[in-house]
Amino acid sequence: MTPWLRRQRALADYTLASLARRKGKNIALVAVYAIVVFVLASAMFFAASLRLETSAVLRDAPEVTVQKITMGRQDLIDGAVADEIGKIRGVTSAKPRLWGYYYDRIVGANYTVMVPDDPEMIPEPGSVIVGEGIPRARGFKWSGAPLFLSRYEGDLKRFNVARAFESDSALMTSDLMLMNETDFRDFFEIPAGLYTDVVATVRNPNEVATIVEKGSNALPQMRFVTRSDIERTYQKLFDWREGLLAALAAAGILAFVIFAAEKASGLSAEEMREIGILKAVGWDTRDVIAMKLWEGGLVSLGAFLLGTVTAFAHVFFFGAPLFAPILKGWAVIYPDFALAPHVDGLELLTLALLTIVPYIAATLVPIWRVASGDPDAVMR
Amino acid sequence: MITLTSVTKLYNEGRPNEVQALKGIDLEIARDAITVLKGPSGSGKTTLLSIVACMARPTTGRVTLDGEVVSGLPERFLTELRRTTFGFVFQRFNLIRGLSVIENVMLPAAPLGGDHATVRERALERLAALDLADKATMPVEFLSGGETQRAAIARALINDAPIVIADEPTANLDTELTMRFLEIVRALRAEGKTVIMTSHDPRIWDAEGVDAVVEMRDGAIFGEFA
């Protein structure tokens, strides 16, 4: 070890012994600090992961969705519309879709029911493929248990669960139920030839506006929704949610600043005397500062790590139970819902700088003032 | 040799509560000797010691140590002197509460970056020599008065400073402990250390081994006795 390292070790030893003296106070300090970091980091992880979810949704979203509007409300659409749309120049494909919501009266949850486009995902007659949230909501104990769905009082329809799928994007698929077309029409009593909506893909995204214009002229009772419309809607939703989180974060930072300022101003007579003694026995101002850096570093880094690790577990292992009620809401099934772990390094670094640096600075400034004076005051 | 030439010290200079603690001190303190400063309370003994030990600067005047001027040195050098040249036993001992005896004793060595085990070894030796080895890990606030003083002495000696300074070392000690302290001082002298201390206590001025007594009054030297 070099003398520099040995000096650091001696200073760190002193710091540890010194922190151990006021165990209660220092544990309380680290706890408060860690709670602030925990709230901020949880909010951050959650927001980052929601953003990731949205981009996943948008990636899969069709470029153009066509809905039939009757009396201002969305209505079933004729499958023939897909053919008309397909004829518009620039449209590469147009397909009608069947999907809807089903309210499960037994557990009070909403499921999204769809006829999948992907032939591999189409279940056999009498079977469904479900997102992992559904068997959980129903409390299924073994795989292969049949799923009974009731549309109204006295009605009971039996489906076999062909399989449950898991997905990285749990937010979007945990409440999903896939059926084949015949079962779907039968279950929701949809006449043949009618669909929920029509989705179209286009050759060149720049042509979307023109295609929508042409389509609207040819089919005036149809509403055309583009991906950017959906994006805007989601953005609004997330902006609102993130705004809420930002407010929370601001409150946390404010509390923290007050707390750090309080600590900074409260250099006790005992601490001042201690610094005087250290200087009198031959510590340099730099030694005192280095020791206090160790102290600030141990406290703030310890609290930061504690806060972020618990926040990570909170958000990604336990599904952010503290935030979920305010942040989600479009699906009733969210217990145990696991967000895909996603950590934005830059944001984490910002958080670290925002919490560690002000804390250390706030504690160092008054120490500097005391430590740079002559030590003779401790002699009397 | 430590010499002070026309040293004055003003506290709260230029303010209404200005105090002139030292008024033009000229003094030579021999190395390889035990020197005692005596005088009534408030006469400036502690102030003088703090200037000699580089803990405070004189307002005017000059201090030299073995021929080198130290009174005008920048802070960095004063710190260096405090940790290598002077071992200080404070009037109120100034051990840091909550830390153990050995941790207190090792404090002055921390900035030097010496090997931890070696420093600890040296601290234990010092404590053993002062009969405190069995109290090494005890928090200092549980020590008796005499033990506290010896812990403070051990701390003053940890960096092997050649000049040991003690401010009112026997203020709260009974005769037996005072005699014990004087023995420690003579032992330090025998090791070749320079000892400077202040005292109101006749038992100290008259003690065997004391080479010089300097009497102070009102911030000035009143008399010197050899």
Ligand SMILES: Nc1ncnc2c1ncn2[C@@H]1O[C@H](COP(=O)(O)OP(=O)(O)OP(=O)(O)O)[C@@H](O)[C@H]1O
């Ligand atoms: N920081 C200070 N500010 C103002 N006055 C001070 C300060 N420190 C010491 N004094 C004054 O300087 C004078 C000398 O003080 P000093 O402590 O040197 O006396 P002393 O001889 O050591 O006394 P004692 O025997 O009681 O320890 C006293 O009048 C004291 O009140």
Ligand SMILES: [Mg+2]
């Ligand atoms: Mg005094």
